[in-house]
Amino acid sequence: MEAREISIVVAEDHALVRQGLRLMLSVEPRLKWRGECGDGERALELVRTLMPDVLLLDLGLPLLDGLSVMQAITAAGLPTRVLVVTARQDPQSFQAALAFGAHGYMLKTDDADALVAAIRTVADGGYHVSAELAGLMAPADVEPVEALTSRELDIASRVGSGLSSKQIGVELGISEHTVRKHRENIARKLGLRNAAELVAWVVRHRLPEA
Known part of the structure; x- marks a missing residue:
């Protein structure tokens, strides 16, 4: 049986990063790019209207930050799963994202193969955390x-x-x-x-x- 299609929305405030992600993910047969935006309010609007399978979410968004976006998605009971893709490596951001319901947390320094694998895992109901970040949980x-x-x-x-x-x-x-x-x-x-x-x-x- 052919694997199902995965619809994606990207919320990232740097246009060059969005363009790079779009080019990279467009060659993946299972992934369907549904929309993109550069601020948190628009991200929430796109999630509500498009109902993507996965939201790739940066934490440092203007107007409404990534944590607030996740909080709103959870409060509204929306089915979209959230994969955080960020440059933030501090324990506070990492643990806050998990507490607010992120289904995955990746760094922008991770490679393309790791990102695609993480998207598939999150879309299929699993969870993904970059190995580099797992050590941020205090012993x-x-x-x-x-x-x-x-x-x-x-x-x-x-x-x-x-x-x-x-x-x-x-x-x-x-x-x-x-x-x-x-x-x-x-x-x-x-x-x-x-x-x-x-x-x-x-x-x-x-x-x-x-």
Whole structure:
């Protein structure tokens, strides 16, 4: 079966960066460029009207910053998934983006192949955090690997590979509901707020891919 098309909107305040992304992504057969903008208010408007699968979002936008855009998307219950693409590498921006519901966080210094892979992962229900950024979670913020059971470690590693709960359930022969319960237990034990933070934890602890 042919993979489904992924619609994309890009919110980035530098026109040259937008043009570069458009040229780069236009050669990818699964990706469909739906729109672009240079400020946060327009980004939110495009998400509401076009309902793209993925919003590539810079944090430093004028009029409405990236965190506020994510907050509005979540509050409105919009289905668009958000992949942050930014130059910011500070722990405050990284952790705030994850807390506000980002499904991925990448640096503008990451290469094109990594970005395309991240878009596909996020669009298919998974999460992606650049390996370079995962270390920004302070060691004191989370419990050690030993806090998890072998089954929880297995599921955590699969989440870290970008798999959704449904995909993990199929691979392990268990229900999606059971996977979600395991993930809730993992998050409670580790003090994490969402799947993107779990991905960052997996990368930081260098868990092997399932």
